[in-house]
Amino acid sequence: MFELLGIPPQVLLGQLLLGLINGSFYAVLSLGLAVIFGLLNIINFAHGALYMMGAFVAWMLLNYFGIGYWWALILAPVIVGGFGIVLERTILSRLYKLDHLYGLLLTFGLALIIQGLFRNYYGISGLPYQIPAELAGGYNLGFMYLPNYRAWVVIASAAVCFGAWFLIEKTRLGAYLRAATENPTLVGAFGINVPLMVMLTYGAGVALAGFAGVLAAPIYSVNPNMGADLIIVVFAVVVIGGMGSILGAILTGYVLGLVEGLARVFFPEGSAVVIFVIMAIVLLVKPEGLFGRAN
């Protein structure tokens, strides 16, 4: 077998696959954050907690109601999205006219409360969630072993990202969303119900986080801190990609996942910080982010 800079290809490809998996989660989560920030003007710090809720809801559905993975993949995002809509109607909607900071502080507080509640009832050791039987096992590709579930995570998240991108950039509904992101007053003056759109957008963005949580449940153990660990990286991803750009959020998520994977191979000591180093550089050179529009 060939080697690259003394690295066996199994190691390289294995880490790239892991990077692609992480990148899939970054992409789905940063996509939701970007959509929410665009329309609601709120930096949704609760996104990680809602992702964790998605995983927990899947676990609860299985353990309390005997509802398996495939239904959870649909039900958990709906439940988390519904919870998000309640949050938006009762709390967030009071902040739209204030500075970003208020939304950030409020959602940060909400995240702590949600995480605290789950920690109180379920502890921090983590709960197991089985890979669904249909996706157990894997393929030996010759140069590496590919677990079926990981392949599914990559495919499912790519499909969701593509679907969200298509909906936002290519459809009539997406045109409403983009227009309302730019100038909600005028869109309202055309007779469109902007507050309803805002509510549903938050619900959908949060449902994406819930979906990512279900995808993550069989890979990472279901535990109350799983979102808090991830969301910091996802925020760095969003800053690098640029807050306003849907495609930017998706692409940056995947690329940075891969970059992290490469860093684990070639410079393992730096792998935990590589994204933040890139963020610092991007902020110095192009503060609006790689895909962001200056304003």
Added chain:
Amino acid sequence: MRDTAAPAPLLSVAGLQGWYGESHVLHGIDFHVNEGEVVTLLGRNGAGKTSTILAIMGILPRRSGSVRFGGVETVNLQPRQIARLGIAICPEERGIFASLSVEENLMLPPRIQDGGLSVDRIYQLFPNLKERSRSQGTKLSGGEQQMLAIARILRTGSRFLLLDEPTEGLAPVIVQQIGRTIQQLKKEGFTIVLVEQNFRFAASVADRHYVVDQGRVIDMIPNADLDANIDKLHAYLGV
């Protein structure tokens, strides 16, 4: 005495007051617009013309008094409810969306009622827009953006248009084209309130002119009497 058989005005504004936050900008606007009329609001910068338009549309956040449209009191309605009654706005800053293509901008305002212009007809009126339908909205020239801002509200079926300075900053040839468009719309029975600084342009399209000063309507001049009142108007506008 007023003929009781005469139809009520389509829009009647009475004692309309308006505020931006703490700043009181409209101090009692009174005027009316009959169906099929083109009426202008003339006045100096900062007189309250745009604020009047925004107040009618419901965009001005705080307002009181009365704005009746087709017999419905709208002063306490949301902009989206007012739009649904059949009032459409072409704002001063044009409001073309940068993240939408020309065609998406055109298709954005939902249809409110039947009788809107078809897309084919709109492209016939504004051929430039068809040529550039896939461009980014804000990549159009100023004149084309103005055409687009007018065109997209013609699709909605709204028969009552608020046009805020549609000729501002545009080349004479474009101004003429917009003038012809407004005359054509008038022929087709649209009712239009036009905010203008350029009263030569206003005189070429309008039936009546209201003069706005310091948040009040201070005079009304029928277009036929414009020449006789030209000195007075110059004084009002400070030209």
